[in-house]
Amino acid sequence: MNTVAFYDTKPYDREYFERAPAADRLRRQFHEFRLSSETAATAAGAQAVCVFVNDRLDAACLQQLHQLGVRLVALRCAGFNNVDLTAAKALGLAVIRVPAYSPYAVAEHTIALLLALNRKIHRAYNRVREHNFSLSGLVGFDLHGKTVGVVGTGKIGKIAAQIFRGFGTDVLAYDPFPAPEWAATQGVRYTDFATLLSASHIVSLHLPLTPQSRYLLNAESLARMKPGAYLLNTSRGKLVDTTALIEALKTGRLGGVALDVYEEEEGLFFEDHSGEILQDDELSRLLTFPNVLITAHQAFFTHEALSEIALMTTANLVRLADGQPFPAESVLVDLPSRP
Numbered sequence: 177m178n179t180v181a182f183y184d185t186k187p188y189d190r191e192y193f194e195r196a197p198a199a200d201r202l203r204r205q206f207h208e209f210r211l212s213s214e215t216a217a218t219a220a221g222a223q224a225v226c227v228f229v230n231d232r233l234d235a236a237c238l239q240q241l242h243q244l245g246v247r248l249v250a251l252r253c254a255g256f257n258n259v260d261l262t263a264a265k266a267l268g269l270a271v272i273r274v275p276a277y278s279p280y281a282v283a284e285h286t287i288a289l290l291l292a293l294n295r296k297i298h299r300a301y302n303r304v305r306e307h308n309f310s311l312s313g314l315v316g317f318d319l320h321g322k323t324v325g326v327v328g329t330g331k332i333g334k335i336a337a338q339i340f341r342g343f344g345t346d347v348l349a350y351d352p353f354p355a356p357e358w359a360a361t362q363g364v365r366y367t368d369f370a371t372l373l374s375a376s377h378i379v380s381l382h383l384p385l386t387p388q389s390r391y392l393l394n395a396e397s398l399a400r401m402k403p404g405a406y407l408l409n410t411s412r413g414k415l416v417d418t419t420a421l422i423e424a425l426k427t428g429r430l431g432g433v434a435l436d437v438y439e440e441e442e443g444l445f446f447e448d449h450s451g452e453i454l455q456d457d458e459l460s461r462l463l464t465f466p467n468v469l470i471t472a473h474q475a476f477f478t479h480e481a482l483s484e485i486a487l488m489t490t491a492n493l494v495r496l497a498d499g500q501p502f503p504a505e506s507v508l509v510d511l512p513s514r515p
């Protein structure tokens with residue numbers, strides 16, 4: 177029976193992975209700490225490691241895993257910017273992910289953030305609880321008739337665009353690999369990035385973090401956005417230069433920002449730091465703006481998504497034990513013996 181070391185786990189991970197079909201085919205070790213070169217020695221005896229978005233699998237970490245006899249890195253998420261795939265390939269370590277577990281979960285959370293931000297639900301909720309029934313400062317705008325720019329029209333971006341269309345918005349899209357047939361059926365119009373920025377009242381990011389997309393939203397691109405526009409980021413924190421974002425908020429250039437991800441979220445998000453002094457000055461500053469709404473990487477967090485992640489990951493871990501091939505869509509780096 178194969179042993180799998182799980183990292184950065186919470187009680188809910190354990191719950192869903194213990195419930196997954198075929199879970200009893202694996203010996204599981206659940207660690208609460210994250211995997212990095214400092215903690216990699218704890219994978220001794222495991223054939224596979226199962227990691228999440230903030231585990232850091234750089235070349236040094238992968239080298240140690242390889243030396244310990246680990247054959248597979250199974251990401252229980254879609255994004256894979258935290259794994260050095262080139263190093264994994266060179267070492268002959270396979271890397272797999274869950275390419276789509278519930279794109280609806282992420283798209284719907286994006287909309288939840290937008291609606292809350294625009295209609296000031298977060299502020300209204302607190303006011304009403306204190307019996308303050310004043311409406312001053314709570315004015316929002318109709319989404320109907322506005323223009324939304326969707327950056328990245330993969331699985332999540334497409335669903336988000338379709339929901340935005342349901343509000344009666346015009347949807348512009350930018351993607352280096354457009355899907356023209358889908359766009360035609362949904363009434364979505366592809367354009368270049370600069371036009372999307374200047375024409376949209378709301379810009380929503382649904383693209384992966386890559387060396388090319390890092391700081392896609394920087395001082396220059398933020399300055400191209402419509403004055404008063406909203407920015408939504410439920411993809412990856414480093415798509416946005418936080419220093420430039422704070423500046424755009426201070427000058428009033430941006431009307432509102434909703435984030436489910438933050439460029440320095442590692443070590444903060446997913447944990448309770450409520451009794452501590454927050455050391456991150458940029459996050460502290462962001463939290464002072466009344467027109468900024470932040471959730472701590474929870475867009476994926478639905479029952480359906482957690483079930484699907486556990487189901488697909490467990491099935492792949494069992495495939496490793498049985499010598500069966502992984503489904504092509506899961507594979508980032510295949511086992512060396514496979515062509």
Ligand code: NAI
Pocket residue numbers: 254255275276279282327328329330331332333350351352353382383384385388389410411412436437473474475476477
């Ligand atoms: P996907 O791979 O289906 O689609 C990504 C799309 O972005 C592709 O169509 C690709 O061509 C496009 N793209 C790549 N580079 C681009 C660029 N420079 N400009 C514009 N478009 C570009 O990915 P999916 O499933 O839609 O996920 C999107 C992102 O959402 C993931 O990469 C991940 O970072 C994030 N995510 C966040 C979650 C959360 O809980 N907050 C959960 C799951 C994913």
